[in-house]
Amino acid sequence: MQLILASTSPRRRELLALLGLSFELCPPSFEEHPIAGLAPVEQVSRFAMEKAHAVGAQRPEDLVLGSDTVIEIDGQCVGKPTDMDHARAMLAKLAGRPHLVHTAVALCRHADGMERVEVASATVVMKPDDGMRIERYLATRESLGKAGAYSIQGWGGELIERIEGDFTAVVGLPLRMVARLLRSAGYDVPCDVEALYRRRPYPNWSRFST
Ligand SMILES: Cc1cn([C@H]2C[C@H](O)[C@@H](COP(=O)(O)OP(=O)(O)OP(=O)(O)O)O2)c(=O)[nH]c1=O
Secondary structure, three states: OOEEEOOOOHHHHHHHHOOOOOOEEOOOOOOOOOOOOOOHHHHHHHHHHHHHHHHHOOOOOOEEEEEEEEEEEOOEEEOOOOOHHHHHHHHHHHOOOEEEEEEEEEEEEHHHOEEEEEEEEEEEEEOOOOOOHHHHHHOOOOOOOOHHHOOOOOHHHHHEEEEEOOHHHHHOOOHHHHHHHHHHOOOOOOOOHHHHHHHOOOOOHHHHOO
């Protein structure tokens, strides 16, 4: 049984590789169509499951992992910015306050109908904008392609005061949860996950670990 990561995200590929597993990458053919009125946790679960099933339908014997990350603030979902102005508006909204980052992990295997999905949520507290911090950050061009328009593992770390929760959930793949889900689906994960969380071998992980 092959493990497939249904993702185009380099961050998810790097994070899953930290578990020391061999896996194949398959981009899901998938478009995010948010459903109005759906709570952010339900929305993110649906997207993760849809990504997993988009690949699972082509590879019925294999174990497919899909994931999705959204930000929640004031009960609303914030996804990825469409352009730099959108990124600026997102960061201004997040500045000086806490928000939630939800990352869903979905597993499916079409051959036996197995599917499961779970969400890891972390709180991220942003520094207030000092009139320059956001503009300086936008100049790094890191915002595009990132939920909430920032990258905690990159220069975006400068925008963040602290986090409460799993750092890897903020980056886009909560590894403790992934290992547990894979094991519960009968997949061998030989990695010592707790030792990995003590070593924190990813940019900014040690800085923000809780
Ligand atoms: C908040 C945050 C998000 N992100 C990224 C992780 C995800 O790639 C992205 C959220 O968008 P997603 O839509 O969850 O994923 P994606 O389109 O990038 O990749 P996939 O092919 O798996 O659907 O934001 C960071 O890299 N760092 C962060 O601090």
